Amino acid sequence: MSLWLALVGACVVISCTPGAGAVNTMSNSLGSGWARSIWGILGQQLALVVHIAIVAAGVGALVSRSQVAFDAIRYVGAGYLVYLGIRQFRASTAVGAVAQEVREPAWSMLRRGLLVNLTNPKAIVFFLAFLPQFVRLDRPLVPQYAVVGATVVVVDVLVMWFLFASAARGLVRLTSTESGRRTLNRVFGCLFVGVGILLVTVH
Template identity: 45%
Template structure:
C-alpha cells in the first residue's frame, strides 16, 4: 500500500472514529461512571467487536475482488454515495447524548463483554467498513496485506479516540452531555462525511 493512500485512510479513519455513535456513548458513559482506568477493559472490548467486523468485511471484499472487477467498482461507487448519505443523516441528527451515571459497579470483564456486544450488534459498522475499505484497496495488489494494514490502523485509531472520549468525559462530563454541543458535533462530522464522499466520487470521475 502506497504511503499517500495509507495517510488518506488515516484521516478518514479518524473522522470515522470521532463521529458520535454507540461506541462513543459507551466510552463516555463509562468515563463518567468509572473513570479512565476502569474503563480500559470496555475500550478493549469495543476493539474486539470492531476487529470481528473488520475480519468479516475483509473476507467479503477479498472474495468479491477475486470474482468480479466490475462488482468491485460498483461497490466503490455505492460506498462513496453512502458516505454522502451518512453525512446528511448525521447533519440532521437530533438525538442527544443521554449518558446516565450508574451506581452499580460492574466488573472489568462485564464492562468488556458489554462493549464487545455493543460493537458486534451495531450493523452500521459493517456497512460503513464495506463502503470505506474498497476506496483504499488496490485490486491489483495483495488483498490480505492491504486489509490487514487498514484493519490494524482502524483498531488502533479507534482505541486512541475512545480513550480520549473516556478521559474527557471523566473530567468534563457536564460539557460533553450538553445537547447544544452534541448538535454542533453532529453537524461538523456530517459535513466531513459528505466531503469525503464527494471527494471520492470526484476522484473516480
C-alpha cells in the first residue's frame, strides 16, 4: 500500500506538469466544451497504455538505445505538434463563439489526443526510468504493470479533466468576441508550436 501511495503521489506531480497533453486538453475544452474534452483525454490515455506496454515488453529499452528510432519518433511528434499549432493559430473566428461552432467529432479528438502523446519518445524513456521503481521483480509482473497502468491512467484523467480542462473554462468569456477568440487561437497555437520545438531541442 505504501508503494502504491507513493506511485499515486508521483503520478499527480507528473500529470500536473504542463505539456502537450495539457495544452491539447485545454484547447479541446475551449473548442468543444468541458464535457466533450474527455474524448481527447481518453486518446491521450490510450497512448500512455501503449507506452507502458512498450516498456513492460522491453521494447522501450531498445528505443531508448537506438538514436535513429528515437530521433525519428521525436521529429514526427514535433512536426505534428507544430502542425496543430499552425492550424490552431489560423483557425477561423468569424462565426460565433468557439464553443458554439461546429463541434469536432469525438473520434477526431480521440485520435489527436492519441497522436499527441504517442509521438513523444521521451515518454517511453521516462516510463523506462519511472516504472521499475514501483515494480517488485520477486512478484508476478503482469498484475503489477496492470495496477501501475490503471493508476497512471486514472490519475491523469482526473488531473487533465478537473484541472486543465476546468481551468480552460475560465477563459470561455474571452470567446464572446472575435478579438478574444483570435487571441486564444493564437495563444494555443503558439503553445503547441513551443512544445513541439521543446521536444526537438531539449535533451
